[in-house]
Amino acid sequence: MLLFLCKRFVGLIALLIALSTLVFFFTRSLPGDAAALYIGGNAKPEQIERARTELGLDKPLIVQYKRYMERLLHADMGISLRTHRPVFKDLMEKIPMSFELVLWALFIATFFGVSFGVIAAYFQGSLIDDTIKGFTSAAVSIPIFFLALLLQLLFFNYLGWFPLQGRIDSFLEFTDPLQNITGFSMVDTLISGNFKAFFNVSWHMVLPVTALFVGPLGIIARLTRSSLLDVMDQDYIMAARASGISERVLFFYYGLRNALSPVLTVIGLSVALILLSTFYVEMIFNWPGIGYYSLAAIMSLDYTALMGVTLMIGTVYVIANTIMDILRRIIDPRIK
16 A cells, blocks of 8 residues: 555655646646736836746746745745735635535535435436436536526526525625635534624535536445446345345445445546536636636736646646555555
């Protein structure tokens, strides 16, 4: 296991270096003058030249790349051309707001996806199985932006059960404001004892989290079902069944554990799917997270911010898949 972890760590570092290199040279090929964007409108030539020197854009490309990689070692992603603040500082403020949605969506998709897959496999061929298969097929097929708009139309416009957008009601920002402790609004409201804001924030999260977890839930459920049915047809299961072991023990103890290995891989891939989906969901629900920040960076050609967002998402994705590989190795001894 120690050797495996060392190999994964070296591979993780190599992937991040390759990603950083690709992101750097790609963003440098974008059109526009970064120094002029940094100064803003009506910039004078001498101001642009001064900004180019300040940002290091007057140096050869290879020198810029070397300085960029050196700064990354100290968590320095440069200065945002739009906000004029360190990109790393901007991301540290936005990431918790997005990860609050991502973590809830991943948890719900995993729990109910595995549960629905197990139930469908256990009742194979029944009405329950057909119902779950129909639901998961629809969940996988529906586009995320359409689902988000549909949820707004149904639960806000027609039923009025949930708020349309935002993170908290505007009047609570004055009467019961959020205290920024960890950046995670639900955690911060609990720590500070602001229960009125806690329930309000939780109510605002229902629709965006629902829009995020529906697609991954369908994928996880379908794979869990097919993987479990495949395992239950294996020879060693048939031999155990012939020896008198009860069907429930075979299904939930022997079969489920061996069926989880490919499911864990899909859960790791679902992290990337949910992270990508947050860009649509945050724009539709006006959620002030990393997706909203990225949209503003794209609209203003803020390449330093785009580099930071890309690196952050790539890092989270690689780390998530590394964790899933470790869990697969623990759960399934055949991988060893």
